[in-house]
Amino acid sequence: MIEGTIIRGRGGLYTAMDLNGETYVLRAKKKFRRMGISPLVGDHILLTPGEISDEHGWVEEILPRTSQCLRPPVANITLLCIVVAPQPAPDWLLVDKLMIYANREQLTPVLIVNKADIDNEQNTINLARDMYNKTGMDIFTVSAATGMGKEELLQRFAGHVCCFSGQSGVGKSTLLNQLFGLQVETGDISQKILRGKNTTRHAELFRFGNVTVIDTPGFSLLDMDAVFDPVLLQNFYPEFREYEGKCRFSPCYHATEPGCAVREAEKQGEINGERMERYRSLLKDCREKWRDRYD
Ligand SMILES: Nc1nc2c(ncn2[C@@H]2O[C@H](COP(=O)(O)OP(=O)(O)O)[C@@H](O)[C@H]2O)c(=O)[nH]1
Ligand SMILES: [Mg+2]
Ligand SMILES: [Zn+2]
Secondary structure, three states, X not given: OEXXXXXXXXXXXXXXXXOOOOEEEEEEOHHHHHHOOOOOEOOEEEEEOOOOOOOOEXXXXXXXXXXXXXXXXXXXXXXXXXXXXXXXXXXXXXXXXXXXXXXXXXXXXEEEEOOHHHOHHHHHHHXXXXXXXXXXXXXXXXOOOOOOOHHHHHHHHOOOEEEEEOOOXXXXXXXXXXXXXXXXXXXXXXXHHHOOOOOOOOOEEEEEOOEEEEEOOOOOHHHHOOOOOHHHHHHXXXXXXXXXXOOOOOXXXXXXXXXXXXXXXXXXXXXXXXXXXXXXXHHHXXXXXXXXXXX
């Protein structure tokens, strides 16, 4: 059997690529359906090729996954690139949610502030640094239009399987094209609707030396609104960690409790106030969902 990676999957037909770049068209063995699993783009597999050239081969085994997402259905991502830009105005709450999602799925989040060429007085990158420096998340400033910051990003991506996420129009497709010389369709939303086209309808894997990228139709907010015990939310805020055990109450939600070390840090400007405000609003959502979880 040959070892390969699934790079595409459509209508039950999968395309896999081996280490030499050879591709194979495959179907999944019936046993996978019985086991309730299906191959995903990004999966490492064992395969048998078709015997004659126009015949499909078989996905024989799916090797253990390091990560797995539902929407989009992709496996083995290691780096979740969260892209923002000065235009459209950043949705920082979405950034926070994607960060939480990444941590829950054991992916490393990386923040990319694109369109540096139109970031007046570096407002957006400075704001991003104020809000996220203390989280320890890597922050990059790039311009997909000019290529600025490209080398630093490529260095960070080495050895990783990367996925891009973020609002429509921030330049994800343009970045993929600029970084890897891809031909992913770009443009503003209205144009796409006019032409009746969508950028990416299916996940697709690309390999460039030691960097692997999976282009996806986007991450669903549905998966970011998972129901979990609200006391766990704070675990997704790395900047809270140094205050652990220092609040008067235990557990402390860092919301309205007196003697809260995290809120004190916020008052002292040690923790970003806007990020805290969004934390409190996510905590409220989280509590409501948890309370209604059996409805
Ligand atoms: N000024 C500037 N415009 C950019 C940059 N990157 C992308 N754009 C533009 O932003 C728009 C949306 O880009 P696109 O890649 O389709 O965004 P996506 O929806 O995130 O994939 C397009 O008109 C791009 O030309 C950049 O670095 N600077
Ligand atoms: Mg796009
Ligand atoms: Zn507290």
